[in-house]
Amino acid sequence: MSRATAHPEGAMTPVQNRYCERLGIAVPRVDDVAAQGTAKLFHLMIVTLLERGAPMTLDEIAERLESAGVVAETGDLAYSLRKAWHGMAPVYRDATGQFGLDLDAFALRMIVRATGLIEKRAAPPPPAPTPPAPGDDVPLSAEELDAAFRDRFMTSLSWVRQAAAVLDARQTAMTAEEIEAFLAAITRHRTPLRETNGPEKSDLFLLGDGGRLTLDPLAPGLTAMRRAIRKLSQPELIRRAERAASADRIAVRRAELDAEARRDAEIARTARRAIVRVVPFAEEPQAAAVLDVGQRSIRVFIGRDIAELAGVLDRFDVIAGLHIRDTLRALGLDADRRRVVDLRPPKKSRRLNRAGRTLEITPELLIAGTTGISRPLGDLEKVAGYLVEGDHSKLARRLESDVKALYAFYHYGVIQGFVRLRWGFIDEGLTTEWALPGDVSLYQQLKSASETGTPIDLVIGAAPGWAEPWSRAQRVRILELRVNDVLVAEGEGRAPFAIARHEIQAVRPAPEHTEQSATQDRAWREERG
Numbered sequence: 001m002s003r004a005t006a007h008p009e010g011a012m013t014p015v016q017n018r019y020c021e022r023l024g025i026a027v028p029r030v031d032d033v034a035a036q037g038t039a040k041l042f043h044l045m046i047v048t049l050l051e052r053g054a055p056m057t058l059d060e061i062a063e064r065l066e067s068a069g070v071v072a073e074t075g076d077l078a079y080s081l082r083k084a085w086h087g088m089a090p091v092y093r094d095a096t097g098q099f100g101l102d103l104d105a106f107a108l109r110m111i112v113r114a115t116g117l118i119e120k121r122a123a124p125p126p127p128a129p130t131p132p133a134p135g136d137d138v139p140l141s142a143e144e145l146d147a148a149f150r151d152r153f154m155t156s157l158s159w160v161r162q163a164a165a166v167l168d169a170r171q172t173a174m175t176a177e178e179i180e181a182f183l184a185a186i187t188r189h190r191t192p193l194r195e196t197n198g199p200e201k202s203d204l205f206l207l208g209d210g211g212r213l214t215l216d217p218l219a220p221g222l223t224a225m226r227r228a229i230r231k232l233s234q235p236e237l238i239r240r241a242e243r244a245a246s247a248d249r250i251a252v253r254r255a256e257l258d259a260e261a262r263r264d265a266e267i268a269r270t271a272r273r274a275i276v277r278v279v280p281f282a283e284e285p286q287a288a289a290v291l292d293v294g295q296r297s298i299r300v301f302i303g304r305d306i307a308e309l310a311g312v313l314d315r316f317d318v319i320a321g322l323h324i325r326d327t328l329r330a331l332g333l334d335a336d337r338r339r340v341v342d343l344r345p346p347k348k349s350r351r352l353n354r355a356g357r358t359l360e361i362t363p364e365l366l367i368a369g370t371t372g373i374s375r376p377l378g379d380l381e382k383v384a385g386y387l388v389e390g391d392h393s394k395l396a397r398r399l400e401s402d403v404k405a406l407y408a409f410y411h412y413g414v415i416q417g418f419v420r421l422r423w424g425f426i427d428e429g430l431t432t433e434w435a436l437p438g439d440v441s442l443y444q445q446l447k448s449a450s451e452t453g454t455p456i457d458l459v460i461g462a463a464p465g466w467a468e469p470w471s472r473a474q475r476v477r478i479l480e481l482r483v484n485d486v487l488v489a490e491g492e493g494r495a496p497f498a499i500a501r502h503e504i505q506a507v508r509p510a511p512e513h514t515e516q517s518a519t520q521d522r523a524w525r526e527e528r529g
Contacts (some may be wrong), residue, residue, distance in 0.1 A: 017053020018336050022103045027051060028117050034068045036116075042084040043115050044070060045091065046101065046108070050117070054336075055100035058082060087348075095283045095326040104339055106433055133230050136223045140230070145169040147240065148233035149183070154190035157228070159197040162190065164204045164215060164222070165229045173212040264438030271339075271436060273318040275410055277403040279383045282323035283330045285309065286387055289399035291407050292316075298403060300396045320410050320434070322363055339436065343406055343413075346430045350421065359423055366430070367409045369422030371505070372462030376405035408463035410434060412505060415442040420502060429502065445507050446486055450478035455510040458488075463505045475510055 020027045033039050033047045048061050056064075062077040072080035085091055090105035101108060134141075145165055154162060163179045174182070180193040191197065199205045204221050205213045215222065273293040278285040287302045288309050301309045310331040313319055320341035321327060328335045345361040352359055367376040378398040386395035413419045418429035435441065449456045457473035465471060476488035476499075485498040 018334075019050050019053040019101060019103060021053075022336060023050075023108075023112065025050075025112065025117050027053070028115075030064060030068045033115055033117075034065070034070050039115055040084070041070075041072070041080060042088065042091075043111055045081055045085060045099075046111055047115060047117070049091070049099065049101050050112075055094065055098035057098055061099065092325065092342075094329060095323070096329075100325075100336075102340075103336060104433065133234065136226055138226075139171065140165055140169040140226060142169050143237065144230060144233040146186070147236035148229045149186045150236075151187050152189065152232070154187060157190075157232075159191060159193055160199060160202045160204060161225050161228060163199060163213070164202075164225045167205075167213060167215045168222075168226065173208055173214045175211050176213065179213070261438070264436070265440075266438065268436040268438030268440075271317040272315060273320070274313060274316040275403055275407045276313065276319060276321035276324060276327060277399055277406055278321065278323075278327050279378075279399065280380055280387065282321075282326040285327060285330060287383075287395055287399060288327075289396075289403040291403045293407065298400050300399050302392050302395060318436070321406065341410065341434045343409060346419075346432065350426065352426075359426070361421060365423060366419055366421060367405055369427075370412050370419040371405060371408040373405050373408065376409070377402050404466045405463075407466075408505070412463070414439055415445075415507070416502065416504075417441060442501065442504060442507055443481075445509075446478055446481050446501075449509070450481045453477065457506075457508050457510055458499065458504055459506040460499060460503050461505070469506060470508070473506075473508075 016027055028047050028050055030044065030048050030051050034044060039047070044065055045061055048064050049056060051064070052060075058078050058081055062081055065081075066077055070077065074080050085099075088107075090102040090108035090111070091099055092102055093099050145168075148165065149162070162183055163176070166179050166182055167174060176193055176199055183190060184192065199213055202221075204216060204219045204225065206216050208214060275291040275293065276288060278288045280286060285306055287300070288306060289298055289300045290309070290312060291298050299312070301312075310333055313328070313331065314333055316338065318339040318341065319328065320343055322343050324340055324342050325335045328340065343363065345363060345366045347361060349358045349360055351357070364375075364377050368374060378401065383395065383398060386392075386398065409419065413432040414435045416429075416432075417435065418431050421428050421430055445456070448454070455475050455477050457470055457475050459470065459473050461472075464473075474490060476490045478486055479489055479496055480487040482498075484502075485500045487496050487498050489496050
């Protein structure tokens with residue numbers, strides 16, 4: 001366990017850097033955060049990287065923290081930093097041993113907010129002061145009357161005062177029966193008009209033609225009645241004003257979120273994405289395959305062609321692959337300028353029993369368990385043999401096969417939000433953060449189809465083929481979206497059946513329908529109500 005203490009001497013305010021620019025925050029000062037005395041050592045490690053704005057060695061991080069007065073209880077700050085990190089996101093270690101930040105990790109946003117580097121949303125303004133109640137010579141308003149009586153228990157308020165309040169607010173003559181009907185419509189919790197509680201003996205009323213009542217403006221009890229009704233109405237009027245203000249704030253915030261969602265969706269729709277497979281080593285690329293997701297094309301680079309790889313990849317906004325940061329560094333590309341998705345397993349091993357037996361989680365194991373592809377990646381020894389022998393034809397086919405498997409793996413992780421670890425009795429999901437904020441998840445697509453009645457195509461089981469991805473698709477209608485599965489109907493006369501959501505590899509709205517099928521869609525929605 002390590003403890004942070006602050007150094008009294010400050011440091012110059014650092015200038016903007018690429019890390020903080022991507023996150024949209026001011027560059028922090030390690031000294032300021034350490035001085036608070038509450039930040040964990042791992043968080044201080046992240047703040048140090050944010051201050052530098054680039055990867056650092058462990059010794060460099062330790063040296064900067066020591067200069068800010070941070071002391072480790074172990075006496076060895078570098079050792080304590082390594083223990084505090086132990087592979088946790090958003091910090092990664094590259095092939096050179098330097099530590100950097102995954103700028104798109106959700107954990108980074110949370111830690112940045114927790115350490116006070118992102119300003120918290122401003123608290124809603126205090127409610128406007130309640131205006132003073134009108135004077136006793138001012139008649140009651142319709143709003144005051146409704147606030148005082150609406151669905152309230154009025155058994156303690158005489159019928160005479162209730163009737164006087166109605167006449168005062170409405171400013172029109174009414175019979176006792178009309179007043180009673182009006183009051184009964186406002187609240188059921190009151191004493192109704194009876195022979196013993198009517199207006200006959202009250203000096204508040206003047207009796208006119210047809211038994212219609214008006215208020216006597218000179219009645220001595222008029223002032224007391226207005227005060228009593230306003231006392232009842234004021235708390236409710238304040239609550240209503242606060243609810244209205246809250247509703248306005250919610251509407252404004254919802255509009256902001258909707259606009260943000262539209263921007264994210266457009267960014268996701270237009271983002272240029274590439275899946276990359278490099279062999280034999282990410283840091284020494286000798287051959288590579290690049291799959292352009294938007295164009296659905298694959299290009300292979302072998303031998304001298306590898307010199308073109310950096311220029312090709314530099315055009316993409318999102319690049320995914322195994323050890324992809326090391327690949328980009330080897331090619332001289334700035335990984336922090338774009339979205340980088342490392343398709344390595346989110347965890348290295350899984351404990352199998354209490355005896356300590358563990359399962360090594362390899363990319364091959366995870367890709368096969370997720371996509372159903374039996375041999376997702378080629379044997380590196382064979383690939384190395386193809387390189388040595390100059391068998392570019394076999395090497396190209398292997399690379400194309402590998403990058404297709406990586407794409408299927410990436411696609412599943414984007415739409416599902418997890419990938420599947422399947423081995424023996426194990427079948428569990430490992431969370432991923434591969435989707436862009438505007439990517440539409442599987443759940444969102446299923447929910448939309450359920451609400452609109454639109455038929456959708458689903459690919460179940462193994463990942464779809466590359467050449468004809470929808471050849472195995474099942475066209476269904478969503479009857480019910482449940483926690484772990486979805487109840488669907490397929491064609492007329494067939495009984496509904498359930499599909500496990502984790503078995504869905506791909507989804508799309510059914511292509512354009514004929515007018516007949518559109519009519520059937522409307523009928524189906526009407527039938528479901």
